[in-house]
Amino acid sequence: MSDVLVEVSFSVNGAPYDLEVPARRLLSDVLRHDLLLTGTHVGCEHGVCGACTVLLDGAPVRACLIFAVSLDGSAITTTEGCRAPDGGMGPVQRAFHECHALQCGFCTPGFVTTVTDYLRHHPAPSREEAREAIAGNLCRCTGYQNIVAAVQRAAELVEGERP
Amino acid sequence: MTTKLFGERVPRVEDARLVTGNGRFLDDLGHDALEAAFVRSPHAHARILDIDVSDALDVDGLVAIYTYEDLDGRAGEHLPLLIPHPTLTHGRTQHALAAEEVNHVGEAIAMVVATSRYVAEDAAARIRVEYDFLPAVIGVEAAREAADLVHEDVPGNVAAHMVQQTGDADAAIDAAAHVLELDLEIERSASMPLEGKGVLARWDADDESLLVHTSTQTSTSVRQAIAAKLGLPVDRVEVVTPDVGGGFGVKIVHPWPEELLVPWAAIRLGRPVKWTEDRREHFVSSAHERGQLHHVRVGYDDDGVLAGLSVRFWHDNGAYIPYGLIVPIITSTQLLGPYKPGVYRVEFDSLYTNTVIVTPYRGAGRPQGCFVMERVMDAIAAERGLDRTVVRRRNFIAPDEMPYDQGLVFQDGRPLVYDSGDFPASLDKLKELVGWDDFTAYRDRARAQGRTVGIGLACYVEGTGVGPYEGGHLRVETDGTVVVSTGLTSQGQGHQTMLAQIVADELGVPFERVRVTTGDTRRFKYAVGTFASRTAVMSGSAVALTARRVREKALAIAAQALEVDATDLEVVDGHVQVKGSPSSQIDLGAVAVLSNPLRYAFDEAAARATQFAAPADPDRPPIEAGERPGLEGTEYYSPPRSTFANGMHAVVVETDADTAEIKVLRYCVVHDCGTLINPMIVEGQIHGGVAQGVGGALYERMEYAPDGQLLNASFMDFLMPYATEVPEIEIDHLVTPSPLNPLGVKGAGEAGVIPGAAAIASAIEDAEGITITRMPISPSELFELRRARKDSA
Numbered sequence: 043m044s045d046v047l048v049e050v051s052f053s054v055n056g057a058p059y060d061l062e063v064p065a066r067r068l069l070s071d072v073l074r075h076d077l078l079l080t081g082t083h084v085g086c087e088h089g090v091c092g093a094c095t096v097l098l099d100g101a102p103v104r105a106c107l108i109f110a111v112s113l114d115g116s117a118i119t120t121t122e123g124c125r126a127p128d129g130g131m132g133p134v135q136r137a138f139h140e141c142h143a144l145q146c147g148f149c150t151p152g153f154v155t156t157v158t159d160y161l162r163h164h165p166a167p168s169r170e171e172a173r174e175a176i177a178g179n180l181c182r183c184t185g186y187q188n189i190v191a192a193v194q195r196a197a198e199l200v201e202g203e204r205p
Numbered sequence: 206m207t208t209k210l211f212g213e214r215v216p217r218v219e220d221a222r223l224v225t226g227n228g229r230f231l232d233d234l235g236h237d238a239l240e241a242a243f244v245r246s247p248h249a250h251a252r253i254l255d256i257d258v259s260d261a262l263d264v265d266g267l268v269a270i271y272t273y274e275d276l277d278g279r280a281g282e283h284l285p286l287l288i289p290h291p292t293l294t295h296g297r298t299q300h301a302l303a304a305e306e307v308n309h310v311g312e313a314i315a316m317v318v319a320t321s322r323y324v325a326e327d328a329a330a331r332i333r334v335e336y337d338f339l340p341a342v343i344g345v346e347a348a349r350e351a352a353d354l355v356h357e358d359v360p361g362n363v364a365a366h367m368v369q370q371t372g373d374a375d376a377a378i379d380a381a382a383h384v385l386e387l388d389l390e391i392e393r394s395a396s397m398p399l400e401g402k403g404v405l406a407r408w409d410a411d412d413e414s415l416l417v418h419t420s421t422q423t424s425t426s427v428r429q430a431i432a433a434k435l436g437l438p439v440d441r442v443e444v445v446t447p448d449v450g451g452g453f454g455v456k457i458v459h460p461w462p463e464e465l466l467v468p469w470a471a472i473r474l475g476r477p478v479k480w481t482e483d484r485r486e487h488f489v490s491s492a493h494e495r496g497q498l499h500h501v502r503v504g505y506d507d508d509g510v511l512a513g514l515s516v517r518f519w520h521d522n523g524a525y526i527p528y529g530l531i532v533p534i535i536t537s538t539q540l541l542g543p544y545k546p547g548v549y550r551v552e553f554d555s556l557y558t559n560t561v562i563v564t565p566y567r568g569a570g571r572p573q574g575c576f577v578m579e580r581v582m583d584a585i586a587a588e589r590g591l592d593r594t595v596v597r598r599r600n601f602i603a604p605d606e607m608p609y610d611q612g613l614v615f616q617d618g619r620p621l622v623y624d625s626g627d628f629p630a631s632l633d634k635l636k637e638l639v640g641w642d643d644f645t646a647y648r649d650r651a652r653a654q655g656r657t658v659g660i661g662l663a664c665y666v667e668g669t670g671v672g673p674y675e676g677g678h679l680r681v682e683t684d685g686t687v688v689v690s691t692g693l694t695s696q697g698q699g700h701q702t703m704l705a706q707i708v709a710d711e712l713g714v715p716f717e718r719v720r721v722t723t724g725d726t727r728r729f730k731y732a733v734g735t736f737a738s739r740t741a742v743m744s745g746s747a748v749a750l751t752a753r754r755v756r757e758k759a760l761a762i763a764a765q766a767l768e769v770d771a772t773d774l775e776v777v778d779g780h781v782q783v784k785g786s787p788s789s790q791i792d793l794g795a796v797a798v799l800s801n802p803l804r805y806a807f808d809e810a811a812a813r814a815t816q817f818a819a820p821a822d823p824d825r826p827p828i829e830a831g832e833r834p835g836l837e838g839t840e841y842y843s844p845p846r847s848t849f850a851n852g853m854h855a856v857v858v859e860t861d862a863d864t865a866e867i868k869v870l871r872y873c874v875v876h877d878c879g880t881l882i883n884p885m886i887v888e889g890q891i892h893g894g895v896a897q898g899v900g901g902a903l904y905e906r907m908e909y910a911p912d913g914q915l916l917n918a919s920f921m922d923f924l925m926p927y928a929t930e931v932p933e934i935e936i937d938h939l940v941t942p943s944p945l946n947p948l949g950v951k952g953a954g955e956a957g958v959i960p961g962a963a964a965i966a967s968a969i970e971d972a973e974g975i976t977i978t979r980m981p982i983s984p985s986e987l988f989e990l991r992r993a994r995k996d997s998a
Contacts, residue, residue: 045323066323080233081226083450085399086484090920093399122226135224139216142885145893146697147223148399148450154224177929180920182399182451183697185892185957186928 052116054079055123063110070094070105073120081121081151085180092179095152096120102159121151124158133203134158137196138189145183152179157193161200167193210706210716211948214885217702228448231403231420231481238405238477239268241467242325244315244332245490246307249341249559249913250355253305253334256315261331266324269474270332271316271466273302279434280469284460288529292367295359297557298527301462301469306339308355308524309560310913311489313462318470318478341559341913345498345519348556355524355557364526365555369537371612374550377513381504385584390979391573391962393496393521393907394900396566397925398696400450401482402491404463406471414441417468420449422457423734424724425692430460431468446724452696453897454565455492457736458528488918493907494532494566496521497573501581504547509585509596514546516577520555523562530555532563532570534616535668540574541611541621542666543628543851544582544600549613559913565736567897568958571667576980579663579963583970593967594632594641597664601628608944616737617671619846625941626666626851631875634937635662639855639873657862658870659972662855663960668847669878669952670742670945676731677748679708679755680837683810685779685794687712687719689751691744692732694724698954699886700740704748706882707948711752712759713776714793731841738850738952741882746842746946754838759796762836766791766799797836802827848943850951852876854895854960858968865988867903867969869932876956877939880949888936891957896931898961904930906981 045064052059054077063072070087073079073096085093087106094105097119124132131139134157144150153176160167160175167175172193173186181189222228258270273281284298303314315332319325340353347353348362355362378384405418415437421427424444432439449456463480471478482491499518505511520533537551586596602609604627611621636642644660651658677691689708695701705719722728723744724735733743756776763781764771767789775784782790798814806812813819821827828834857871874891881887904924908916917923942949962980970977975990 064323074232075236078236079226080230081228083230083400084232085450086920088484088919088921091399091484120226121224125225129225131221131224138224139220142217142889144220144223144697145699145889146399146449146451147219147228148230148448148697150224151226173928177927180399180925180927182397182453182897182925183893184889185894185896185934186931187892187934188889190928 048111050111050114052113052118054118055120061110065109065111067110068106069108069110069113072110073105079120079122083148083151085149090180091149092156093149093152095155095179097155097159100159102156119155121154124154133199134196137192137199141188141192141195143184143188143192149179149181153189157196161197165201166197169194209710211710212881213706213883215702215706215716215883217699218705219699219701223448230400230448230450231405231418234418234447235405235477235479238479239318239320239474240322240325241470241478241480242317242322242329243313244317244329244334245486246303246310246312246314248307248336248338249310249343250339251307251336252339253303253307253314254337255335257333260333261328264324264328264331266320267317267328268320269318269470270328271302271470272314273300273304276301278436280465282434284462284527285430286529287527288531290365290530293365293526293530295364296526297356297359297364299462299525301465310915311486311561313490316466316470318474343558343560343909343911343913345496345521345556348521348558349519355559359557362557363554364522364557365530367530368552369613370550372548374513374515374548377548378502378504378515381512382506383588384502384504385588387501387580387584388978389499389501389577389580391495391497391576392981393493394566394905395493395907396453396455398451398453398455401484401487402456402461402463403481404467405477405479406468407477408472408475410475415468415472417442417444418447419444419464420456421446421459422452422694422696422736423459424694424726425730425732426734427459427464428726431465434460434465435469435472444726446694449694449696452735453567454494454569454736456696457734458492458564484920485918488923489561489915492562492564493523494563495573495901496563497536499577501577503581503585505585508599509589509591510599511544512547515550516540518553520553521558521563522555523558523560525562526555527562528564531616532565535570536574538613538615538621539571539666539668540578542575542578543602543626543664544578545602560909567894567955569955571665571959572901572962575663575665575960576963576966579960579967580978583967593662594636598629598632604629615668615847617847622846623666623849624943624945626849626877627939627941628664628851631851631853631877631939634939635853635855635873635875638875638935638937639857639871641855656859657972658857658859659968659970660855660857661964661967661971662853663963663967664853665959666849666851667738667952667956667959669738669850670844670848671737671739672844673733674841674843675733675743675747676729676839676841677744677751678729678837678839679748679751680835681755681759681793681797683794683797685718685792687714689719689748690722690725690728691748692724692729693735693740693744696735698740698890699883703741703882703886704744707745707749708752711749712756714779718779738954738956741950742848742946742952743842745882745948745950747840749947750840750842751838754840755836758800758838759793759836762796762799763791800836801834842946844945848879848945848951850878850953850956852956854964856964856968858965858972860969860972860987865984865991867982867984867987869899869965871935872932873935874957875937875939877941878953878956879943879951880940881938882950887953890953891936892934894955894957895934895961896926898958899931899965900926901958902962902965902981904981
């Protein structure tokens with residue numbers, strides 16, 4: 043008994059990959075263990091906690107609920123892809139740092155991708171809207187208050203980076 | 206002068222790697238390792254008759270299957286009972302793999318090692334275990350009744366029975382003007398860090414050494430345990446804690462079965478082996494906490510002042526008791542909070558059940574104790590017709606009574622003596638912050654709008670900074686970098702930042718030059734661990750003392766180099782300079798070069814320390830007696846006893862008339878953890894604690910079926926708060942420095958969670974006029990309480 047490998051091609055953070063993976067292999071495992079992009083974390087493996095959230099063609103999805111073979115031709119963005127061009131902190135990441143919006147940092151990559159997408163559609167969220175924006179991700183450390191602040195701070199930083 | 210960092214909101218040095226995806230958590234390591242999966246019991250209580258692995262053997266990629274019979278030497282022993290106590294007369298611990306009997310759903314029976322986790326789980330699913338079922342003992346009542354036994358050699362399911370008293374409480378209560386009795390209950394929750402446990406072990410056969418990475422709160426003690434149980438010399442074992450995705454108590458327990466089995470398999474197989482806990486495994490095979498039943502008798506006078514307090518409670522310790530009696534001991538002592546109880550008596554039984562083990566979860570028995578005491582305060586206020594803050598104030602220990610001896614023995618075996626605190630001042634601040642005296646008007650306005658609101662409060666005292674000790678090592682490198690290590694571990698608290706702040710100030714160097722390592726036994730071998738809100742107190746004090754020692758050494762060496770008296774020198778911004786004459790200076794990196802007299806120059810800096818580089822006193826040894834080469838030092842901090850932080854929370858809730866939904870409108874915190882090192886980090890700790898307090902009050906509980914199945918072992922069904930369930934938290938600080946340590950600090954890690962259930966119960970009771978005796982409380986439970994009141998009216 044051995045897994046049949048399936049060919050699949052997609053891009054992660056702009057880099058193209060041609061892979062052969064077992065049909066049952068989760069996107070989260072491919073990202074973490076095959077491509078060694080370990081920024082995407084797995085907190086529950088049933089789609090609830092949101093730590094594994096990545097952007098699939100721009101929209102947030104749970105990488106632990108998607109088979110990698112189903113993504114042929116897709117573009118995936120992880121928290122590594124939300125960095126600044128120089129590899130330092132991107133605007134959302136910097137906002138989390140400035141607002142002390144992370145403690146252990148395990149859930150943070152899923153928040154970073156979620157907020158990155160949210161701000162594209164809601165460039166100036168109110169505090170209430172910011173809270174709603176992150177209401178699909180679990181954090182056990184921060185009590186969310188500083189994450190809410192970071193969403194608003196990220197909106198300012200993203201706005202400031204617009205040409 | 207170097208900018209002082211102690212007390213400042215210094216942004217965290219940990220963040221950049223964590224937000225960009227460069228953190229290194231356990232499962233981010235060891236991509237070359239074999240992976241393990243476990244066959245775990247699906248039954249709460251059963252005898253194992255047979256384990257049949259034959260179907261699993263042809264799974265492609267399978268490397269090994271191990272059961273109890275394979276565990277040789279001390280690996281097959283029971284796991285250690287970490288904290289023995291004279292009253293723990295029937296302590297039982299599990300085997301790393303079940304020997305003959307399983308005692309809870311989730312107990313490990315077989316370990317499968319394969320080329321990937323997928324394959325390991327394939328093989329595990331093909332292993333058939335035959336059981337002889339035994340009756341399951343679930344819940345405190347069933348354990349207490351003892352119709353069935355968890356362990357057949359433990360009568361009554363009683364692991365321990367303990368009594369502490371300060372006099373004849375029953376006589377004091379009987380003689381009091383008024384007496385009340387209450388039955389109070391708190392249900393199980395769990396630490397539930399977003400990252401579960403995980404272990405990676407590498408055996409170097411050539412070097413005969415073992416390197417283990419584990420997501421733990423105590424790497425030094427895991428090291429000792431692995432060496433002991435696997436029969437290795439301790440200096441052949443190193444344990445490293447990588448980034449840890451939250452702990453909250455559950456990762457202080459050790460060695461977990463997997464922390465022995467993974468290294469054991471790595472040695473046997475001669476290949477790296479890794480295990481990463483999945484969420485269901487975490488629910489059914491890590492630890493829970495909080496489940497306790499309490500019966501209280503209290504006597505008091507016309508003014509509501511306590512004459513005597515007698516508490517009898519029953520603690521559910523789960524199937525085994527590796528962590529001893531810490532949780533119920535803390536409940537029984539910290540229950541007293543900021544109050545003088547009159548004569549106090551407390552008695553508890555710690556009971557076995559066929560459920561997951563119970564070990565400290567943030568707060569560690571205090572939320573239960575706080576709930577009991579604060580319910581008593583509210584009950585007295587209601588009975589006397591007094592304001593709830595008035596009754597509390599009348600029973601407070603006064604500031605001039607500090608240090609205050611409660612006459613009990615605390616969890617560290619030391620007297621329960623509060624070192625400092627100003628409870629009346631804290632209460633004044635809280636009343637001001639929440640607007641306590643204006644609430645009646647607010648309630649009337651809300652009522653006019655058809656809304657039901659209530660206000661509640663709860664006070665606590667928290668013993669923090671528990672001993673026995675922690676240490677710090679500091680070395681100034683020749684490039685001026687300051688490397689610091691302490692043995693305890695980090696799980697997201699920002700220790701690297703907080704400890705660097707202390708070192709930068711004490712040594713006189715720029716913050717950016719300080720690099721802190723925690724939880725790596727290669728760097729620091731003597732430590733206890735991270736628990737009981739102890740890092741700032743213990744390791745903070747230790748690194749401060751270390752920095753002071755190294756600073757003295759730097760001054761002595763620089764004095765010789767600059768040919769001045771050491772007392773005329775100061776360290777500023779990484780330079781040793783003559784006071785008042787800063788142009789006469791020497792960089793600390795250069796001092797580090799000079800601290801190590803050399804024969805060989807490997808670079809330009811080192812050349813300065815060689816024998817012909819500078820004139821030296823020919824009659825003195827290059828290193829004076831009692832001195833050591835290197836600009837470095839190691840110091841330890843070991844306090845006589847714990848330091849006591851305290852705080853008070855006030856909550857405003859609104860309850861829905863139709864759905865009985867409970868919404869927290871405001872959450873106010875007054876917090877006294879002594880001197881603040883980094884207020885941003887302290888407030889973050891409070892926020893996180895409050896969120897867990899709200900979860901424990903309104904949402905989180907472990908739903909065990911009578912047969913011992915955990916019905917809600919997933920994040921779909923175990924309701925942890927999302928952002929929409931946690932209120933904005935308003936914080937005010939009171940600072941009463943601890944007299945016990947050089948920094949005046951007290952612990953802050955657990956504080957936020959402690960009074961949550963108590964304060965929210967108080968507010969719901971106030972809103973509804975219904976006595977609340979059980980937490981957590983769901984809308985349907987509140988609905989039933991309303992219906993019961995209606996039926997009885």
